[in-house]
Amino acid sequence: MIMPTQNYEYLHNQLLCWYKASARELPWRNTQDAYHILVSEIMLQQTQVSRVINKYNAFIRQFPNVYSLAKAPSSEVIRAWSGMGYNKRAVNLHKAANIIVTDHNGKVPESMEALLSLPGVGRYTASAISNFAFGFQLPVVDINIKRVLGRVDRGALFDTDKLAWETAKKYLPSKEKTPEWNQSLMDLGAMVCTARNPECESCPLVLNCSASIKFISMKGSKETQVKLANKKNTKFIGSNRYYRGRIIESLRDTTKPIHIDELGKLINPNYSSKGDALWLSDIISGLIKDGLINVQKGMASLP
DNA sequence: GAGACGTGGAT
DNA sequence: TATCCAAGTCT
Numbered sequence: 574m575i576m577p578t579q580n581y582e583y584l585h586n587q588l589l590c591w592y593k594a595s596a597r598e599l600p601w602r603n604t605q606d607a608y609h610i611l612v613s614e615i616m617l618q619q620t621q622v623s624r625v626i627n628k629y630n631a632f633i634r635q636f637p638n639v640y641s642l643a644k645a646p647s648s649e650v651i652r653a654w655s656g657m658g659y660n661k662r663a664v665n666l667h668k669a670a671n672i673i674v675t676d677h678n679g680k681v682p683e684s685m686e687a688l689l690s691l692p693g694v695g696r697y698t699a700s701a702i703s704n705f706a707f708g709f710q711l712p713v714v715d716i717n718i719k720r721v722l723g724r725v726d727r728g729a730l731f732d733t734d735k736l737a738w739e740t741a742k743k744y745l746p747s748k749e750k751t752p753e754w755n756q757s758l759m760d761l762g763a764m765v766c767t768a769r770n771p772e773c774e775s776c777p778l779v780l781n782c783s784a785s786i787k788f789i790s791m792k793g794s795k796e797t798q799v800k801l802a803n804k805k806n807t808k809f810i811g812s813n814r815y816y817r818g819r820i821i822e823s824l825r826d827t828t829k830p831i832h833i834d835e836l837g838k839l840i841n842p843n844y845s846s847k848g849d850a851l852w853l854s855d856i857i858s859g860l861i862k863d864g865l866i867n868v869q870k871g872m873a874s875l876p
Numbered sequence: 877g878a879g880a881c882g883t884g885g886a887t
Numbered sequence: 888t889a890t891c892c893a894a895g896t897c898t
Contacts, residue, residue: 617894624884625894658882695896715894759894768892769887806890818882
């Protein structure tokens, strides 16, 4: 069922009212510091809120401002990133801090163009900083908002990001409400309008939602599970990606450089310096290229 | 535009 | 136990 027309005012009131009562208490929501918001947004890329909270607090204690982050050695930032995954984000954030100090007088830039030029900052992150830190009236589309608005507006996931962003813009409230609006959509997606079992019964947007009838009718039946997009599932253990993680993990544990062959044995008990050297050197090359490790005379360490 | 890029909790 | 999933970005 597609909504013929949407009652935006009612919808805005419903969600913002729900948010007032149900918002998650998150540390980066208690700050106006654009640098702190930048840190949180980079950490939150493809990473659950629950796992970011503690890391964020520790990171901000260790690097309270952009200058302290910029002047720290890359290795320290990579260590602080432990447990977060996507380690290149740590390198990018460190580079971004240096660019902010060098090119922007230590202030996170406000223009979209300047934000997008920072390494690791794409459309989502730039918009999030622009809206949350500086109050510009911009939509934000993360996986939550993409799912929530897809269901509300058309009863199904968007086929393209372009359509998702256009729709998010269409649903925007007044400028002063926009930051809370974006946050509330994300909270709703994380807590109620979830990927697998949306709780339409407790959703403030049921009456506006093109998907609610379908989901509610599915509840009693065997088809409780929401049909999910088909994704390729390749084995993770044993993948390149897996071993990259093991190498970084090994190097985090020590300040002393480790010989490549020793590293091979550390990450894989069956490693043979004869047969596996090429395989390992390919992975090492990738890590060097990403700025995640240094290798000198066969000895590897964090940069 | 498809694939690479981590990690660990939830189901 | 295996698969899904997560405040995306870059090439």
